Amino acid sequence: MDIGSLHFQNPEAFWLLLLVPVLIASYIYRNRSRKSTIKFPALSIARKAAPSNRVRLRHIVPALRLLALCAFVVALARPQNSMEVEYTSTDGVDIMLALDVSGSMGTIDMLTREEMSKVKRMDAEKFYKSGEYWKYSRLGYAQDVISEFIQKRHADRIGLSAFGSRAFTQCPLTLDYGSLLEILKATDDLAKDSTIGSSTAIGDGLMNALARLQKSNAKSKVVVLLTDGKDNASIVSPDRAAEVAKSLGVKVYTIGVGLKQGNVLVPQASFFGGASWVEVPVPAEMSIDEDALKNIAGKTGGRFYRAQNKADLEKIYSEIDELEKTEIETIAYARYAEKFYPWLLVGAILILLELLLANTRFVRIP
Structure with a gap:
């Protein structure tokens, strides 16, 4: 399978990307069905309170996890950079x-x-x-x-x-x-x-x-x-x-x-x-x-x-x-250079960033 200048040795790995919409739907469902209670002396004041930036950005953590999954799927598909090499045999x-x-x-x-x-x-x-x-x-x-x-x-x-x-x-x-x-x-x-x-x-x-x-x-x-x-x-x-x-x-x-x-x-x-x-x-x-x-x-x-x-x-x-x-017979071969390493690195960095944010800035209190 070729996309642009990249050749994918294991294109069947892209089927795993079907899990992405399933995980997104599951996350949305769990957030909507989640119920929590807290004692507050003045309910009218709580209703007027605007959500903070921390609340608005809390979805970054699962988004990083999904992006890491996508990067790992691409790496699993083994992207390669193809280079055509020509060899000639001649009747000189x-x-x-x-x-x-x-x-x-x-x-x-x-x-x-x-x-x-x-x-x-x-x-x-x-x-x-x-x-x-x-x-x-x-x-x-x-x-x-x-x-x-x-x-x-x-x-x-x-x-x-x-x-x-x-x-x-x-x-x-x-x-x-x-x-x-x-x-x-x-x-x-x-x-x-x-x-x-x-x-x-x-x-x-x-x-x-x-x-x-x-x-x-x-x-x-x-x-x-x-x-x-x-x-x-x-x-x-x-x-x-x-x-x-x-x-x-x-x-x-x-x-x-x-x-x-x-x-x-x-x-x-x-x-x-x-x-x-x-x-x-x-x-x-x-x-x-x-x-x-x-x-x-x-x-x-x-x-x-x-x-x-x-x-x-x-x-x-x-x-x-x-x-x-001179009679020249040209035989073309394709040589591939592995390009999955950067995708593995990106996925690993995203996972580390998710763990860091989940345990610091966006830590959740039960």
Whole structure:
């Protein structure tokens, strides 16, 4: 039985409240039928006498007893405060993010017109020295979109693998999204590191991610590989890595970032000192090996995507998020906290107050 936010474990105890009107009726009957005599020398004077406050308030004593009875009945009904607790069991997805951090990921070519105009007004030399230019680079946009992708997941383990001329694990599969996001933010430092190199080891990057998924027992295992170049430094070829992914039951989504054609912003030394921005056509050597990326995705049951701006990237990761949904089964339980103790205390206090008043202020003389 529930009344408001309270749940009563023994609601049948409320039947005892039927005794209350019976006790009230009995009290009224006894008071009306009670007869007493007293010798008084002048009856006319006694009739004029007004009842004192003590007489008027004499009914407080039995009222306290009835209130105490009501409090004890409520306590007997065992009021409880219910709190719903949800437990979830999930068929999770293990996701490894394989991110290209080679030097070319610092290229600025995915700007909107507004961003292009904003960047051109800045001093190129100061812009580069401050490191702010990474925010507008391919890697900067990838960091932003991947961060949003991670924050949309709730019950999946996610890890991060980075690759340039060589591949390495930045973060193993984890549910600690906060730490993962901090590690992701620091990947631009890798792209600035000359030891990473300007080459691209796509096959090794994929193999590194697969190594983290090899012992996974998740229902679905996924690699999302993002790059802006061609494989030119791998020990394991992309084709061989795709075969390994297929044998492990890992689905690979591949994403190529960067303009197919258009202009890239580059700094140019100014005659008056400092540097300004100039637009140059996208170099041919910066083209993406779409065939290799399509082959990887096709062999593993994934998909290949091409992103030429941030909006494309957002759409791609949103689609992958929808394709790789986690199945969550929610089971609700009710937990109850006992709330009858205050009612017992109130009843006890009322009984004590009744005894005190009955034997002091409202004591009756036979």
